[in-house]
Amino acid sequence: MARSIDLNADMGEGFGPWSMGDDRALLDIVTSANIACGLHAGDWDVMAATMKNAVAKGVGIGAHPGFADLHGFGRRRMDLPRETLQNLVRYQLGAAQAMAAAAGGKVRHLKLHGAMANMAAEDADMARACYEAALSIAPDLIIMVLAGTAQQGAAHDLGCATACEIFADRAYNDDATLVDRSLPGAVIHDPDQAGARMVEMVRDGAIITESGKHIPTRIDTICLHGDTPSAVAIATQVRKALQDSGIRLAPFTGAPV
Known part of the structure; x- marks a missing residue:
């Protein structure tokens, strides 16, 4: 299978003395890092340390x-x-x-978090508002979007550099949105299951939903959440499964959708 894929993880989500996730371990696995900006998680010291480690590892900063x-x-x-x-x-x-500049790096991409991301996945006008705001101060920014959702549609309309994302550890609804975390099976904890389903989705060029539906989509990057107990194990297995299947790991290029 002659193609490449990016691996990304949300990180820098500790706060003060409270840590969350093993960012150092994840930075040895991923090719892109989405770093919390201090409002839903993180703070200035956590941001600084995470940016510094990402630069040292040669991981793209978002x-x-x-x-x-x-x-x-x-x-x-x-x-x-x-x-x-x-x-x-x-x-x-x-x-x-x-914070990236202070660490000797540069913010390469932007990815919305949590409820903001979920709402933008359902509402193209909201997604466009968020992306226009980001591009107004960083026109060359790559916008990471939830593949197959209103986020992707908004990025397409803007004609901006884009990376289409799927999730290794989350189940999908038939409209390509994520199953609500409060529902059984919404979060996948088995590393082998996560690895196998990512190979299948990348191979088929499609999101595979909980019902088995295939939604054809461009796939540029796979998200590996860092805030679950099995995060590092899942990330390690997903990386191994992809490489064993002949898929090369590399940062996304950001071509328009």
Whole structure:
């Protein structure tokens, strides 16, 4: 199978003395890192340390903005005016750019977090508002989108550099959105299952939903969540399964969709 795929993980999600996930281990596995910007998780010191480690490992740096919801980890839906939402994205991207520059790196891409991402996956106008805000201060930014959703449609309309993402550890609904975390089977914890399903999706060029439906889509990157107990084991197995299947690992290029 002569093609390449990027592996990304959400990280930098600790806060003060509280750590979350094994970012150091994940940085040896992934090719791109989505780093929390301090509002749903993370803080200035966590951002600085994560950026520094990503630069040292040669991993692509991404801003990972979410709602200002530390207590809910950015997973609670919020209804914000368009201008407020856009300023929220700009604020977090600006912080990420500053911390990356201080670490000798550069923010290469942007990926929305949690409820903000889920809402944008359902609402193209919201997705476009978020992406326009980010591109207004970083026109060359690669926008990472949930493949097959309204996010991808918004990025297509904008004609911006884009990376289409699928999830290794999440189940899918038949509209390509993620199964709600509160439902049984929404989160996949078995590394072998995660590895096998990623090989199948990349091979078929399609999202495979919980019902077995195939949704054809471009796939540029696979998300490996860092905040679950089996995160490193899943990431390791997904990487191995892809390589064993002849799929090369490399950062995404960001071609328009």
